[in-house]
Amino acid sequence: MESSDPDNQIQESQAGNERDRLVGEQRLMHDRLTKIAALRELGIDPYPRSYRRTHTTAEAVKLLEAAEASHDDPEEHARTEPVSVAGRIMARRGMGKASFIDLKDGSGRIQLFARENILGDKFELLDLLDLGDIVGASGAVVRTRRGEPSVEITDLVVLTKAIRPLPDKWAGLQDIEARTRQRYLDLISNDRAMRNALLRPAIVASIRKFMQGRGFVEVETPVLVPVAAGASARPFTTHHNTLNRGLYLRIATELPLKKLMVGGIEKVFEIGRLFRNEGVDQDHNPEFTTMESYEAYADYEDVMAMVEQLVSTVALETTGSMLLKAPEEGGPDIDLTPPWPRLDLRQEIIKRTGIDFVECDDVESLSGAMRERGIHVEPGLSWARLLDKVISSSVEPHLIQPSFLVDYPVAMSPLAKRKPGVDGIVERFEAFVLGHEMANAFTELNDPVDQRARFEEQESMRKDFKDDEADRLDEDFLVAIEHGMPPAGGLGIGIDRLAMLICREESIREVILFPQLRN
RNA sequence: GGCGCGCUAGCUCAAUGGUAGAGCAAGUGACUCUUAAUCACUAGGUUCGGGGUUCGAGCCCCCGGCGCGUCACCA
Structure with missing residues (x-):
């Protein structure tokens, strides 16, 4: 990061000033765009065209469970063949030279376990990743000491950098308007x-x-x-x-x-x-x-x-x-x-309201009977529309x-x-x-x-x-x-x-x- | 359309008419088995918009926007 080139230092400090000027979501996006530039600087395409995964996260977990089932040495921990999974980063727990990432795909979730001594140079890639990014990861599936099925990653590939943040990772998106206007966030x-x-x-x-x-x-x-x-x-x-x-x-x-x-x-x-x-x-x-x-x-x-x-x-x-x-x-x-159950409509209306539509066979008698029972009567409605109202207000609510x-x-x-x-x-x-x-x-x-x-x-x-x-x-x-x-x-x-x-x-x-x- | 409720940081939510706060997310630093990780520090606000009352408005009043609930109608 540090540079002995004075022009570079000026650029960096200007970039820092620019960041300070930005507020709220603008700054969050600025930080992510800066990481995209840094990735490109490293020769990494933040939007590669495809990725070959070998397992969904659910399949990877199943693979581990199968390996554990056929594992006869209780002293040694089960470990699968290397797999490749892909998905969206939903959470991250950094531990210095180790890091845990929750990866979500269409089938479920799996934890990624990144260790500097295994990942080598690629461990620094983690600094350029954010919640919401889509990545591919490969490595053997193991179980951590806390029992969590995890891909112990040997390789990590950026598949899509997101430049806007996810909703609250715990509470999700609550506002019903946002949930429908931005259904993709609701789904995530x-x-x-x-x-x-x-x-x-x-x-x-x-x-x-x-x-x-x-x-x-x-x-x-x-x-x-x-x-x-x-x-x-x-x-x-x-x-x-x-x-x-x-x-x-x-x-x-x-x-x-x-x-x-x-x-x-x-x-x-x-x-x-x-x-x-x-x-x-x-x-x-x-x-x-x-x-x-x-x-x-x-x-x-x-x-x-x-x-x-x-x-x-x-x-x-x-x-x-x-x-x-x-x-x-x-x-x-x-x-x-x-x-x-088959319920006779005429009998059900009689049971719920006492109104018999065979007797109340015109608008006057039906609307009169409705008013007697406190059912609001919109003036000018036809007999059929009035009876429909009786049914929807007095009968339907009981049909659970x-x-x-x-x-x-x-x-x-x-x-x-x-x-x-x-x-x-x-x-x-x-x-x-x-x-x-x-x-x-x-x-x-x-x-x-x-x-x-x-x-x-x-x-x-x-x-x-x-x-x-x-x-x-x-x-x-x-x-x-x-x-x-x-x-x-x-x-x-x-x-x-x-x-x-x-x-x-x-x-x-x-x-x-x-x-x-x-x- | 009538009535009622709501709109505060990217997200989730606080705030007697009296200095707008917290958690998450973000930034910096520490940390090689965490899982709502933890710890320290930093930054982040046109309180939906416009007017008014007031010494002072996120809060009270009026107008507007958007949403939800409710009444009416359709499945």
Whole structure:
């Protein structure tokens, strides 16, 4: 470091002055950039193009355990063949002529044990390393006196110098805004964030496997659509320049999938992103993921059986159990083992509120009954929207263990088939766990004349109640089913909600890597 | 959108209206089995932004920004 060249000394002191002028994060970055320059001075590239590792950290630990298991001389310590590992420096404990480094990779962590007498000149490299840097290290895996599996390193390679510091090594990143805006820091420093990030794709893979195992064909249908139909929601709008026409982002995949039913794909499903131009809160994100499936010749009883099998199987595959233990923050254990109770919607509403929607069959009587029971009534809502409110405020919160609400009023369900022999009721169910709706399904309406009438009713609701979330008439779809859609059972299941359940997270933000923030 | 809460060092958090602090991270030094290493020293602040009240504001008031919670709606 010291130099007899006076110019050099002046430069060094100027550099020192420059450092003194810098404050906070600027100085932290300056120090790291200075180390990068020093590495280059030594002919070391701080960003080499690749590194050949022989073992992940988890594999290295396993290797040591195997060596110890086949080791017969208790006097001598087990020692593996040399390995090469790579990862991010998470902590460092310097001991003068020895140093301990915690290295983290995608599989776990391992300690690096650096000793000057073994590493030689390379020991000085440690002075140029920082927490957050990515390095490669090689050497035999041994166990230290304190029992920690460690790579006793003979070689150390800088793979990436970081120029910004990591979050607090103990507390991690706490601020929810920073955790979502800079999810990479969350993933590095919070184990639960990484667990969730990996659990969700495992859930999706498991769903796909389940559906494919039952002979369902996965398809992709358009995100950009001329009519945002198939559900009750406000759509996002966009514009195609060359075609010079307005388009919507889809709010459901239901109608195109049913067109494929007409076409003869008898078991079909799609896992995809939907977009709804509505609020952001603990369990709503404007873009979210669903799995929708349609099975020809099945009815909603078949679908109910499939849903309880699907959800319990996915939980078993991804967590090893159908029993979801309560998280540390508290809450009930959840048992997903089938069968789940089937609860008649009408009876459940009566049980919780005393309101019988068969008697309160118009807006006046229903809103009156709601007001009597202290349920806030927004003026100008349709009967269907009012009843939906009764259900979500008075029934859903009680559905903690998995259960099905069964048989909905036709006014709430424009795409579901009427239940034979029961006036005003359709064959529809929703699945609930922890008070959240997980799935919505019905025996699909395939009578084209009735379907057209239902759409027209929705259109008039849009006008009469200024309900811009009412479902929309899709002429192309009606023409399709006028050619004959087989009887079918359909399902929509919220992947984000399912991920929340299996991750035992209360907020949708914890299972979406980059959720929408407010404003 | 209404209401409530929050925003202080890179990170995690303190601070009766009265000199803005600690731990981690950083820098210097000591240390060859540590693991939230330890020990000594050093540096690091537009207290989210703007206005106001006050002798004096991180703290009280007003306006704005961002976030969270809650109410309403969608899965």
